[in-house]
Amino acid sequence: MATKKAQNNLARNIPVSMDKELLAEVDALAGDRDETRSLVMRKAIQAGLPIVKTGSNADVLTLDSELSAEVDQGVKETKLRRNKILLEAIRAGLQAYVSRVMSEKLSLAELQDPSQRETIIQMIEDSYNRIDNPTVREHRKLILERGRATVQLMDILQHVPEAKRREKLVNRLIEIRKKPGGIGYAKVWGCGLSNEEVEWQINMADKYGVDSSKWPKAEIEARDAASKIEHEKRDSEND
Numbered sequence: 231m232a233t234k235k236a237q238n239n240l241a242r243n244i245p246v247s248m249d250k251e252l253l254a255e256v257d258a259l260a261g262d263r264d265e266t267r268s269l270v271m272r273k274a275i276q277a278g279l280p281i282v283k284t285g286s287n288a289d290v291l292t293l294d295s296e297l298s299a300e301v302d303q304g305v306k307e308t309k310l311r312r313n314k315i316l317l318e319a320i321r322a323g324l325q326a327y328v329s330r331v332m333s334e335k336l337s338l339a340e341l342q343d344p345s346q347r348e349t350i351i352q353m354i355e356d357s358y359n360r361i362d363n364p365t366v367r368e369h370r371k372l373i374l375e376r377g378r379a380t381v382q383l384m385d386i387l388q389h390v391p392e393a394k395r396r397e398k399l400v401n402r403l404i405e406i407r408k409k410p411g412g413i414g415y416a417k418v419w420g421c422g423l424s425n426e427e428v429e430w431q432i433n434m435a436d437k438y439g440v441d442s443s444k445w446p447k448a449e450i451e452a453r454d455a456a457s458k459i460e461h462e463k464r465d466s467e468n469d
Contacts, residue, residue, distance in 0.1 A: 246271065280313075291316065325366040351377045392425075399428045406432065412440040427457065 248256070260270045293301065304315045351374065387394050400423075404416045412435075418428065430453055431442075438445050 402432055403428050406435045406440050409440045
């Protein structure tokens, strides 16, 4: 009875010519799914019609089993079609994904030549006013600001010898502090340490080891006295 009802719901039979390879694929799939050849062909036509309708320019996504299961769960919970869920997910996450990729590119700005850096920054700047989402716009703005700051920093480090020297000193001290036995407090940038102080700590670590508690007390006291004089001199110059 059910078979007759299903047959009545179908339109007239339409002959379809297929080459041997395609027919073999249909038969193999039908066998794998324990379905009839006709049912497999109908499903294939239904799934492919939207692609034909768009002029064969539709994007086809292949999901792994885990992601496909998540989509299935979304279908159950929302009662929406899979295509609808996938399209909305792409629409919601596309700009965030592109922003992340652009951010990653700019984080490697020191490894790219100036023309590459400028091209990436210009792309972000050009896209900024075309974005409606305020959150994405703000993120793009921050990426742009960081990109510009990175380019300026690299320029300064390249052309100002004293800046390059400080970068090497600070990074060396950070490396020392992170070693076993070091103080572990790796924050040096922005802490107000002069180049002389940073260099002194590096020399002490080279002579006596990274554990500052074992450094000679006399040398520490001498350095503290010298630092006090330096601060007083600096303060008087600023008055």
